[in-house]
Amino acid sequence: MDQRNNVGIVIVSHSAKVAEGAADMVRQMVGDRVPLAAVGGNADGGLGTDVGAIMGAIDRAWSEAGVAILVDLGGAETNSEMAVEMMPEARRERIVICNAPLVEGAVMAAAEASGGSPLDVVRATAEELMGG
């Protein structure tokens, strides 16, 4: 199956190590059945998030089914929202930022996406972790 048919997952952490580690866990769960990109750190390579890098990650994980973004702390969410707004208009409606914990949310969302679920279902599965 062409993985590009499934919803893509983007992991955004303040730390590149956290982002890569979470991506490793996702890969172990779903292999290459979902487009996946992880990004962490600011433009200088320190802790933080980088709007340009997040836009690049959305591109790498792009799927016509859309992309679900998982974030860790405040700035990751704000910078991800900014990145989404700076994407081409035709793509914006197919990108969601999940209100879910980063690692668990990424794994759950990717597992759901690997079965071919649409974007709203992938998001709902990640957000169930918040306990409703």
Place this chain on the structure above:
Amino acid sequence: MDDAFKRRLILAMTETIVSHAEELTSLDQAIGDGDHGLNMKRGFEAVLADADNIAAKPLPDGLKAVGMALVMKVGGASGPLYGTLAMGLGKALPPDPTAAEAAAALGRAIDEVKARGKSDAGQKTMLDVLVPVQAAFATGGADLTDRLATVAREAADATVPMKAIRGRASFLGERSIGHMDPGARSASLLVQAVCNVFNEA
């Protein structure tokens, strides 16, 4: 507003952020994640590096360029927030605004910051400086730039007893009380720097 004046504004804002970077960082270490000073310094140094190009643009386009540089370079939540403020001003300002037009434009830009941060005044953020400064600006009157600098400084001080309910400091809840909000402090520094440049004009 000529190019030289726009360059002076950029230089004054960068200088105040750079010279207070350690203070902003220590305020942020108390109630945030300790990166506000460095993040703001990185952002404004990027703006300063492009100052000639920015100053040569009409004011609205120059502000949009400042906003984009802050969004792309700051790295923390303050990048999109200050970037939205600058880009919002760029969208709302006419090329050669009157004071009343500038105050109205600042009001619209602050509304965009509120939407971006899902926040409002009273939540221990930069908005607790920007909102009262805009209100005083819109009221107008004599010695406006002197008074706005004072309003900004006092408004930042007034965040000390507030409890944070947005942003990283909100994790601390009651423990955020007793510390000045770093975003309010940086907003106050920027307002004071801009007012000083207008005072010297």
